[in-house]
Amino acid sequence: MKKIIAILTIMLFAMLPNTIAHAKSFTIDEVQIKGWVQPNGDMLVNEIFTYTFDGAFTQVTRSFPERHLGQIDGFEAHLLNAENPVVGEIEDSMLTRLNVTTSGETQKAAISAENQTMTVFYLYYMRGAVKSYDTYSDLDVTFFEKYDNHDTNLNNVSITYLLPGDAGDRNIHGFMYDRMGGIEKVYTNGIIFRTPTSEAFGLTATRVFFPSTIMTEQQKGAAPIPLGEAIEQEEKRLDAFTAKLALLPTAKETVKVIALVFFLLAVFVWLLRQRSLPFFGSVHHVLQTDPLYLSFVDRNGARQPKNLLAGIFSMVEKGYVDFQLEPSAARFKNQPQAPEKTFAFHLNQSSPSLLPFEKELVTWLFKPKLTTRKFHLHDIAGSAKNENTGKKTYARKQRQFERQYEEWHTQVKQLMTEAGTLSDKVPGFLKRIVCLVLASAIAFALYADGGGNFEVALPFIVTGIMLYWNWRRPYKLWLPIVYFIVMFFVAGLAVDQELIDTLLWLVIASVVLYFVTPHSMITSLNALYTKMSIAKFRAQIRSGFPSHLTQEEQERWLTRAYLLNKSKSKLPRLQGPLPTMLPIAALFALETDPLHFVQSTWGPTKIAKASSGGDSYYSDSGGGYDGGGGFDGGGAGAD
Numbered sequence: 088m089k090k091i092i093a094i095l096t097i098m099l100f101a102m103l104p105n106t107i108a109h110a111k112s113f114t115i116d117e118v119q120i121k122g123w124v125q126p127n128g129d130m131l132v133n134e135i136f137t138y139t140f141d142g143a144f145t146q147v148t149r150s151f152p153e154r155h156l157g158q159i160d161g162f163e164a165h166l167l168n169a170e171n172p173v174v175g176e177i178e179d180s181m182l183t184r185l186n187v188t189t190s191g192e193t194q195k196a197a198i199s200a201e202n203q204t205m206t207v208f209y210l211y212y213m214r215g216a217v218k219s220y221d222t223y224s225d226l227d228v229t230f231f232e233k234y235d236n237h238d239t240n241l242n243n244v245s246i247t248y249l250l251p252g253d254a255g256d257r258n259i260h261g262f263m264y265d266r267m268g269g270i271e272k273v274y275t276n277g278i279i280f281r282t283p284t285s286e287a288f289g290l291t292a293t294r295v296f297f298p299s300t301i302m303t304e305q306q307k308g309a310a311p312i313p314l315g316e317a318i319e320q321e322e323k324r325l326d327a328f329t330a331k332l333a334l335l336p337t338a339k340e341t342v343k344v345i346a347l348v349f350f351l352l353a354v355f356v357w358l359l360r361q362r363s364l365p366f367f368g369s370v371h372h373v374l375q376t377d378p379l380y381l382s383f384v385d386r387n388g389a390r391q392p393k394n395l396l397a398g399i400f401s402m403v404e405k406g407y408v409d410f411q412l413e414p415s416a417a418r419f420k421n422q423p424q425a426p427e428k429t430f431a432f433h434l435n436q437s438s439p440s441l442l443p444f445e446k447e448l449v450t451w452l453f454k455p456k457l458t459t460r461k462f463h464l465h466d467i468a469g470s471a472k473n474e475n476t477g478k479k480t481y482a483r484k485q486r487q488f489e490r491q492y493e494e495w496h497t498q499v500k501q502l503m504t505e506a507g508t509l510s511d512k513v514p515g516f517l518k519r520i521v522c523l524v525l526a527s528a529i530a531f532a533l534y535a536d537g538g539g540n541f542e543v544a545l546p547f548i549v550t551g552i553m554l555y556w557n558w559r560r561p562y563k564l565w566l567p568i569v570y571f572i573v574m575f576f577v578a579g580l581a582v583d584q585e586l587i588d589t590l591l592w593l594v595i596a597s598v599v600l601y602f603v604t605p606h607s608m609i610t611s612l613n614a615l616y617t618k619m620s621i622a623k624f625r626a627q628i629r630s631g632f633p634s635h636l637t638q639e640e641q642e643r644w645l646t647r648a649y650l651l652n653k654s655k656s657k658l659p660r661l662q663g664p665l666p667t668m669l670p671i672a673a674l675f676a677l678e679t680d681p682l683h684f685v686q687s688t689w690g691p692t693k694i695a696k697a698s699s700g701g702d703s704y705y706s707d708s709g710g711g712y713d714g715g716g717g718f719d720g721g722g723a724g725a726d
Contacts (some may be wrong), residue, residue, distance in 0.1 A: 111142035117203070117243040118285070119174035120230065122213070126251045126304040130216035130226075135167065136173050141214040143201040148238070149209055150193040152229045162187060162211040164196035172206060174247070182208060186629035217302065220310035223317070224299040229292040231285050233582070244268070246293055249277040252301030260296040263322050264328055265289070266537070266582070282682045289582040294321060334535035335583060342589045345528050347595035349521070353603045359615065360387050360605055361622075367440070368620030370627055376617060377401050378650055379499065382509075384614045384709060385621050385651055388509045390496050392682055398448055399432055399462070399648050404643065407441065408431040411670045416465035421657075422472055428673065429681040434460040451491045464681055469688035485689055500607075510610040517604050517689040519554060522570070525597045526550035529578050532590055536581045543637045545580075549573050571598050621651055628652075631662030638666070652724045656683045 117137040122130045138147065152161055165182035172181070185196040185207070196207065218225045226248065229235040250259075257275045261280065263269050268282025278295055285291040296318060299307055312320070358364070373381065382397035402408040413427040419425035434453045438515055441449060452461040467488050470481045503509045526546040534543045553570040560566065571594060578590035609615055627633065628648050636644055649671070652659050658680050665672040674681075 090588060107241065111140055111144075112441075113140045113142075113144065113239075115239060115241050118241045119172075119245050119247075121174040121247040121249070122216070122228075123249050124217055124226065124251055126302055128215055128217040128219060128302060128305040130213045130228075130248075132209075132211055132213055132360075133174050133177065135172055135177075136208060136209065137204065137206045139204045140200045141202060144198060146195050146197050147207055148193050148195050152232050153192060154229060155213065156192050158214045158216065160212040160214050162189075162194050163209070164194065165208040165210070166198070167206040167208040169206070172208075177208060217305065219299045219302045219305045219307045221307045221316040222299065222310050223296050224232060224305075225317070226293075226295040226297070226303050228294075229290070231289070231291040233288045233580075237285070237289070237291075238287055240287050241291075242283070242490055244282045244285045244291065244385075245271070246280040247277060248295060251303070252276065252296060252300055254297045254301055258298050260318050260321075262294045262325050264292040265327065266332060282555070283420055286582050286584075306377075328537065331535055331537050334531075335586065338532045339583075339586055339589050340534035342528050342532055342586070342593050345524060346589070346593040346596040349593070349600045352517075353600040354598070356600065356603050356608070359609060359618075360603070364619075365623035365626050366619055368616060368618075368623040370620065370624050372617065372620040373624040373647055373651075374640055376620075378646060380503075381617065381621060381647065382650055383499070383503055383509065384609055384617045387605045387609060388500055388503065389605070390493070392686060393561075393650055394496060394499075395492060396430070396682060398445070398495075399452070400646050400650065402441075402448075403432070404646075405440075407433065407435055407445070412673050413463065413535060416463070416468065418471045418474060419465065419468070424679060424684060424687065425682055426677045426679045426681050428677065429684075430464040432462045434462075444495060444502065447495055447498065451495065468685045469690065471688070482690055507611050508609065509607050509616050511607050513610055514604045514606060514608045516603055516672065518567075521597050521601050521604075522550050523555060525574060525593065528593055529574065529590060531585055533581055536583055537587055538580065542580055546574065562726050571601070625651065625653070628659050628661070632665055634663065638669070642669050642671060645669060645675070649674060652679075652680075655686075656680055 115136055116139055117135070119135040120132065121134075122132045124130050134149075136147070136149075147164070149162075149164070164187050166180055166185055167177065168183065169177070169181045185198060187197075188195045194209075196664040198205065198207070213228070216226060216228060218227075231241065246263075253275045256275050259273050259278055261270050261273065261278045263280045263282070265280075265282045266286055267284055268280060268291065270347060271279040271281040273279075280293050282291065296314060299305075310317075378397040379394070379401040382394050386394075399408060400410070403410045409432065411431055411433075412639065413431035415425050415427065415429050432453075434449060450459075452462040452466075467484070468481075469485060470478050500509065504511065526549070529546040531544050533546070549570065553566060557563070557566050574597075575591065575594050578594055579587060581587045581590060609618060624647065633644070645665070648659055648661065656679070658675055661675055665675060
């Protein structure tokens with residue numbers, strides 16, 4: 088859950104600039120563009136932008152697509168003082184020239200405006216705007232496109248071209264690439280395009296074919312393709328553009344459905360791994376199930392120190408090991424945090440039925456050279472605070488302990504995996520599916536939104552890189568965090584705001600599902616029933632120690648109350664009198680968990696960081712412990 092909160096917080100901060108921007112904002116209420124095509128192929132362009140400012144602004148900007156940068160010449164900006172101005176009907180007396188500076192593709196005009204509506208007039212030449220051939224002329228202009236030159240909505244946009252002569256309205260063929268726009272009217276010597284909104288980061292472009300006979304001052308060459316073929320190609324291109332946009336409603340609904348499915352899957356996975364909600368289950372089932380099986384199922388196979396104690400207590404309940412509480416090691420005598428007593432285990436001489444992983448545990452912990460084979464918990468503790476010597480020896484012993492613990496844990500986990508109790512493959516497959524579905528959904532959404540080939544391919548490129556590095560370096564937390572942050576911004580490449588919002592919800596749903604999914608999951612009904620039984624057992628712990636149990640059941644109950652306690656440091660406070668004849672009962676009178684104290688003496692350790700997984704020699708079929716050793720198993724702006 089902490090990982091989910093961390094990545095969602097990062098995404099929230101990524102959205103803060105847009106939120107903060109509302110404190111100072113502007114709108115562009117109307118855009119009038121008129122181009123006078125010159126006989127030599129140049130075009131004189133007049134533009135009127137009407138701004139409404141909310142806050143104080145010192146400049147307005149006009150940017151051009153990169154393809155036209157070398158063509159823009161003689162740019163001027165003027166403050167226009169007129170009511171309801173019309174482009175093409177502007178007089179010099181209405182204009183106040185503004186200081187203009189150039190920065191790359193952006194022209195910046197200095198203004199002084201605060202909480203008001205202002206109209207700005209732009210004038211420039213577009214050199215070589217028209218390409219003329221011996222049979223027809225081609226006027227292909229992109230006014231606004233994605234990226235920085237079009238970062239705000241432009242409302243009520245009209246684009247008018249006046250040709251240098253009468254070409255005949257039937258001989259003028261216009262095409263407009265815009266989400267909402269199209270041709271408004273064709274004249275004998277011109278054409279008008281209009282769109283109610285040129286959406287931020289969206290494409291607004293026009294193309295016009297007309298007779299080249301009116302381009303009297305332009306040198307003409309042979310046409311690359313006949314006029315009819317050029318018109319047909321442009322019609323197909325426009326149809327493809329329109330067909331993409333027609334998929335937008337489908338893309339939005341698809342993304343919503345996938346996001347909902349991801350959220351529902353996240354809830355399901357959380358219910359599989361959660362340790363608190365006792366929907367069903369049986370306390371009796373917990374008492375009859377082996378402690379080691381309970382420990383692995385409870386934590387979905389996570390590697391954590393109590394698994395070791397669960398393995399030992401499993402042998403205690405089989406009669407292979409005797410348990411008692413003994414005084415803490417003498418070197419911890421003056422350490423305030425040290426409990427008075429800790430765990431001590433004695434291996435019985437006759438233990439013929441040990442399973443392979445139990446034999447490994449015995450060989451590892453119960454030293455064979457000793458006359459009495461005993462394991463005292465402080466055998467694996469680090470140095471005491473007042474010990475100034477031998478720290479390297481303790482560090483070496485800890486590294487050896489971690490290595491042996493990991494080998495033992497892996498062996499048990501493998502057995503549980505083979506039995507079908509736990510699986511690493513299912514959650515790994517689910518995580519990969521989350522990434523691939525997320526990439527596919529974003530790619531489809533960007534395609535329907537009119538994105539280019541690179542934009543559509545980008546989600547797959549990012550996902551491929553992530554999956555490759557995750558394969559090379561599994562369990563590296565920073566990899567998925569970086570991945571989802573990048574995908575968050577990739578989703579923001581869409582133009583349609585509703586689609587962007589939907590995609591961001593999908594990314595959030597993917598984050599939740601990905602990080603809710605552990606590295607290992609329980610994959611059997613019996614394990615699920617056991618997990619719910621554990622939750623019910625914990626609820627009984629909060630109610631107090633039951634008085635109706637037999638002595639054997641009391642010992643099992645107290646053992647599980649300790650092993651299944653969710654707190655790492657505090658022992659559960661049990662209500663009611665405890666049976667004094669049981670050694671385990673005295674444990675709950677201690678102020679400090681003996682294992683937690685041992686952990687506090689360690690240096691940096693892998694075991695303290697539970698990494699998920701799970702295996703078992705248990706077959707996932709029966710019901711419980713049987714005592715025999717088995718388990719069930721381009722634009723304009725302002726500033």
